[in-house]
Amino acid sequence: MTTRLRVLDDGAWISVNDSREVRVSELWRVDAPDLCECALADLVVENFQSVGVDASTVEARVYGQCIACGATGTTGWIPLGRVRGGEFVEFDRSAVRRVRR
């Protein structure tokens, strides 16, 4: 089954199968050593740069800022959720996310 993924509204939304699913302006706990040296970045999601899929996991590269140390930049691919039976299920927003590649 094909999954349609898009970055919409100049980076404000990730759309999955024509439905806006993941928004900017959230705080995520991210294990992102490429962004900063914090054990866990507390990342303000400011902009989605690109979206992709690895098997059934939807991922995005995110521009944002770690509010713990102030580092800004674009992350590697961060998992957002899974597509199951054509439906997108977002991962728990409070869970730790790990940059996958």
Place this chain on the structure above:
Amino acid sequence: MPTDVENWKSEVYGNEVRDRLFEFAEAGFDSIPDDERDAWFERFKWWGLYHQRNGQEGYFMLRIGTPNGVLEPGQLRVVGEIADEYARGPGTNPVFGDAYADFTTRQSIQLHWIELPDVPAVFEKLEENGLSTQQACGDSWRNIVGNPVAGKDGQEVIDAWPVIRDLNERFKGNDDHANLPRKWKVSVTGSADGSGQGDINDLAFEPAYKAIGGDGGEAGDDESEGDGDENGDAVGFNVRVGGGLARNEPRFARDIDVWVPPERVPDVAGGLSALFRDYGDREDRYNARVKFLVDEWGAAEVRETLQEEYVDFELESAGRDVREEYTYNAGEGERNDLIGVHDQKNGANFVGLNVLVGRMGAADVLELADLAEEYGSGEVRLSQRQNVIVTDVPDDALDEFLDEPLLEHYSPDPSPFMRGSVACTGTEFCSLSIVETKNRQVRFARWLKANVDLPADVDEFHVHLSGCTASCAQPQIADVSLRGMKTRKDGDPVEALDVGLGGGLGEDPGFARWVTQRVPADEVPGAIANLIDSFAAERDEGESFRAFVARHDEDELDAFVEPEETDYEDPMLHNTKRTWYPYAENDSMEDAPSTPADD
């Protein structure tokens, strides 16, 4: 690989979108196929329609492009009537109520809660009265900005209004320039105060004199009366390219060493627009604005390409500009804005009125239209500081006009904190914004007015609040720049603001320096109060705030900004983005209204 947006644009874009838009309006919002909505919403922007954010499905923001901010007699009334009839939705703003118009930093007008079936009627009424939404948004020529009192201003070097009208007529609806890689923002200024803010535009024409070898008057020998200076130099425009504030990558427009007489502005503007169309980046929208092309090429290469590929006459080198006279948004000197009573060159007056954060209720819009007709010519103009200007008020009507009750609310002599407030749309309607903005800036201004005294000789203090890095409130060119962020307070996520200081335009423009990050929003008024206390205590005699900031390093400035809780209360500290409408009593997404019925 072209982006989704480029693919959608390559299928249908520009003028042809209108027919489909009207078909959808006729058949109703639900007639837009689910799998085509993103594409159509992107295309609708070209006709000035933005679908509002999640939780507000079926409602649109509608932007009216008013070139140079000029509303001819009768047009403001039309805007007020449309706002009153159509700009009402399920959410009521606790400060502004229902049905309001937003005057923007690009001299345009935005209405919210517009329903798709109403669009044809709204367009018909606008167009019958000489107004349009065409290209108010989207990847093309946006509303052309400039000194809003062009043609009337006593400080004018050259009347830019005929030039702007000409550009508007040539490049609105022009298929050759309808699909650019990204937005294209143009400023044309003829006054010596810098109020066109050309430095922050993709393309800027600024007044300049030029000695044309042996044939001094010819280049400026157009219909503009009095063009040219005492030396016989022609008056025209210097050209700058590649300014803009968005995406944490602010740039001032770069001087490409070109002077152009008024009659050749369309050739140069069209040439540069075509250059952007042909060479701009269509594979990465974050890298698409012309400022990045200028970064990559350099100003000399832009000039050379323009000369070799896009114009068929020899470009003149830059002329003698008047930038040393620029005061608008400069942070010091006279006429930082156009508020108050000013002389027109015909002996009448224009009166700039403060519209706090640019928002005015429909009833007030209509009353202002009445006053403009009663005391002036009926014309009203919009500034880039979100304010309105009533023109053509004769001396003998001035006192009576200034006594009108409406001007108690929209004052020609407001508190510096009211006068200096600019705010973008924010999470009330915008997808990109991280924080609530307009109502928050109103609360900030009121608190500062009640609690903080500026030094006696400081009568202007600009605070700009932008919800995100898109920078629609132009935060980088304010005394105090506020930009939406998040932080944690007592472990919980709260809306916060980064604080920048000392930005401004003028002869030597400078962007604000971001000195204090992620201040919880409820501590920002206290931070500004403490900052102003330090400024008052430690400034040199007569020193402007911008000069004060310039002589301190960032650690010193950070120390002046002491975030502090005060009696200011912020009811919107929570994540307003997770609401369907921040001010609704039941604001969760589950309580979002259904798509409006197609009736």
